Amino acid sequence: MGDNSKKFISSDELKKHNKANDLWISFQGKVYNVTDWAKEHPGGDIPLLNLAGQDVTDAFIAFHPGAAWKYLDKFFTGYYLQDFQVSEVSRDYRKLVSDFSKAGMFEKKGHGVIYSLCFVALLIFACFYGVLCCDSFWVHMLSGGVLGFSWMQVAYLGHDSGHYQIMTSRGFNKFAQILTGNCLTGISIAWWKWTHNAHHVSCNSLDYDPDLQHLPLLAVSSRFFQSLKSHFYGRKLTFDYMARFFVSYQHLTFYPVMCVARVNLYLQTLLLLFSNRKVPDRALNILGILVFWTWFPLLVSCLPNWNERVLFVLVSFCVTSIQHVQFCLNHFAANVYVGSPKGNDWFEKQTSGTIDIACSSWMDWFFGGLQFQLEHHLFPRLPRCHLRKISPIVQELCKKHSLPYKSLSFYEANVWTLKALRTAAMQARDFTDPAPKNLLWEAVNTHG
Numbered sequence: 001m002g003d004n005s006k007k008f009i010s011s012d013e014l015k016k017h018n019k020a021n022d023l024w025i026s027f028q029g030k031v032y033n034v035t036d037w038a039k040e041h042p043g044g045d046i047p048l049l050n051l052a053g054q055d056v057t058d059a060f061i062a063f064h065p066g067a068a069w070k071y072l073d074k075f076f077t078g079y080y081l082q083d084f085q086v087s088e089v090s091r092d093y094r095k096l097v098s099d100f101s102k103a104g105m106f107e108k109k110g111h112g113v114i115y116s117l118c119f120v121a122l123l124i125f126a127c128f129y130g131v132l133c134c135d136s137f138w139v140h141m142l143s144g145g146v147l148g149f150s151w152m153q154v155a156y157l158g159h160d161s162g163h164y165q166i167m168t169s170r171g172f173n174k175f176a177q178i179l180t181g182n183c184l185t186g187i188s189i190a191w192w193k194w195t196h197n198a199h200h201v202s203c204n205s206l207d208y209d210p211d212l213q214h215l216p217l218l219a220v221s222s223r224f225f226q227s228l229k230s231h232f233y234g235r236k237l238t239f240d241y242m243a244r245f246f247v248s249y250q251h252l253t254f255y256p257v258m259c260v261a262r263v264n265l266y267l268q269t270l271l272l273l274f275s276n277r278k279v280p281d282r283a284l285n286i287l288g289i290l291v292f293w294t295w296f297p298l299l300v301s302c303l304p305n306w307n308e309r310v311l312f313v314l315v316s317f318c319v320t321s322i323q324h325v326q327f328c329l330n331h332f333a334a335n336v337y338v339g340s341p342k343g344n345d346w347f348e349k350q351t352s353g354t355i356d357i358a359c360s361s362w363m364d365w366f367f368g369g370l371q372f373q374l375e376h377h378l379f380p381r382l383p384r385c386h387l388r389k390i391s392p393i394v395q396e397l398c399k400k401h402s403l404p405y406k407s408l409s410f411y412e413a414n415v416w417t418l419k420a421l422r423t424a425a426m427q428a429r430d431f432t433d434p435a436p437k438n439l440l441w442e443a444v445n446t447h448g
Contacts, residue, residue, distance in 0.1 A: 008082035018053030024077065026055035029084035032075040039278060044194055046232065047201040050208055051343050055081060058090055058346035059201060061097050062380055065106065089401045093347045093378070096393065100382065106164070110385035113166045116157050123150035131302055140303055144312040148319025154180045155323060156368030162193055164381045174281070182288025186296065188269040190285045198232050200380060202341040204331055204353030207231055211331060216243030217257055218250050220332050220420055222427040228338065248429045251422035258321040258328070330355055330373040333416035334406065350377040351398055355416070356407040361388060374405065
């Protein structure tokens, strides 16, 4: 009798509610209307829009603790999904989440945060000491490298604080986010959350994942040559002559571009903070950015001449580029697709779009846990100290369901990435007919 009193809709009917002004989603077969709440969603509206009109149970479980379920009741439409089904791989995935939760793994964060904070403080002190108290050119350059290395470690702390609470309270955790992101690196935590949540939900979708949208400088797939529309940025990624020129040599320019990639992150931060978009804690984020753009220029100005100042900045950027390269290695050579993410193949999409970096356990601090990229994508709330422990379990589950588990050495991952970039570069050179014989000549004469 209870079932007869329920109201049902089909998956096809649910798909019709997939717009910003009519946004329905399903959790565990129950249908919710989150249209008005999407803008208030702590993770931003992009993840909800990308998964609109679908059952998104796996994604919800991945990003939210069990306590979050109670907040859904006020959005319940009264409808249930008539053809709701759970695949075997989703059942196994949800069981793993449940097992990890019962074991308290999401709450047990170890002492990594304390060690990392102390290490970062030591690095920053060493950098300031080298700049302010030494006259040697080489000490100044070494200090720039130390600063770049500290930015790498700070970024891992900011990443962790954005995914789960690394401090004792939400207030202190927000303070850690602003400190590590805005104040120490000049990159807004609000910008990071905006892009990173979209990346997790739409992992390696060419038109939905912002982490793959780097035209005109880079294109990981020839499908970008069709001038795809970015659903994240809301504009066309135009593949014009200039983009074609840069992409044609991207396997040669990849590392130089990574050395100055930080400049783009600063620019993206400013564009978001001073845009018309709703930005959580906008004033606090702007204040944090002002702190960075106060202490960093002052530190650089303490160097004796402009040659050393420019080289100091370049050295710090080049060292930090190791981390930018690492992030590219995790995804650039993995499988890609065009289209919106689907809620019913969460596990499959994460395994397809990620590559782990194999390393010894004593190197875990260097990669910040993100060498276990698949494990992190499947369980983003899981503290990094557990990722190595669960890796064999994830491998077994992938093997059980005949899904890929790609793990490469740092060197191998670089080779794979360069091969992927070179393949797209060669395709870019032959994309149009007739193909220019000298792309450098064409770019200079076309654009001046």
